[in-house]
Amino acid sequence: MKIDYKNFEIEVIDDKNYILNSNNNFRQYQKIYFEESKFQPTTKHAVIIKEYGIEISSVIICETEGATGIYENSCIIEDDKIWIRVSNKIYCLKIPSLEIIWQKEFxxxxxxxxxxxxxxxxxxxxxxxxxxxxxxxxxxxxxxxxxxxxxxxxxxxxxxxxxxxxxxxxxxxxxxxxxxxxxxxxxx
The missing domain is CATH 2.40.10.480 (Thrombin, subunit H)
Structure with a gap:
């Protein structure tokens, strides 16, 4: 899913093939949000921000509870923030840095x-x-x-x-x- 916001193009994807700690991934991300666990992630959603066609930040968020995909109501963007649903959590990230403002299980x-x-x-x-x-x-x-x-x-x-x-x-x-x-x- 691609969303235009201010000068940014924000892409939100489900990167099912991403493997943690591997150099052989098709795409590398600047940030990885995953709390180490004995379980493998069931959900891997990524956010990529480009400005004038150039990638300026990217993150992959991995979670271990219920598997989710990316659909129309998976994220909300406003006030220089993106709220994204990943598994049983909501993450609120700053735009454009994609730093975590908060994340919480619901x-x-x-x-x-x-x-x-x-x-x-x-x-x-x-x-x-x-x-x-x-x-x-x-x-x-x-x-x-x-x-x-x-x-x-x-x-x-x-x-x-x-x-x-x-x-x-x-x-x-x-x-x-x-x-x-x-x-x-x-x-x-």
Missing amino acids: DQFTNFCFYKLEEDFLIHGELEIFRITKNGEIIWSFGGRDIWVNPEGSEEFTIKNNVILLVDFESNRYILDFDGKLLEDIPK
Whole structure:
């Protein structure tokens, strides 16, 4: 995914083939964010920043929890920052240096995607839905009867008409307001 921001071209990619501590990688990054672990990373997302076509910074972020890919709602860019969802964490990085401002685990397993909501963010996690500030502080969280994945093909997470519509694994439906208050609970 490529995003134009000010004088920068920001590319966000899923570099599945990257091998930690190898000189044989197709691409080398200026920074690597990975806490050493006994586990191999399940997710490897990279951010590359170019200015006038010249690469000025790059980072690969590796995490060991639920595997995620790069999609439309994988990152948010504004205020000279990029917030990127990697596995079960959100990283906030400075633009253009890509230095970490903060990083924090939210859902225990996986953060599927996240969205801008007013001056905050909403995270669609596997177990919970979170509303957080731009500084990573949790405003509220909400869990249903089951995980936020639906095998029947229903959209699990939708923001519409000033409410949040949720469907869990068992097809139970929930409607929340933006303050995290449950407005309706509709069992299957």
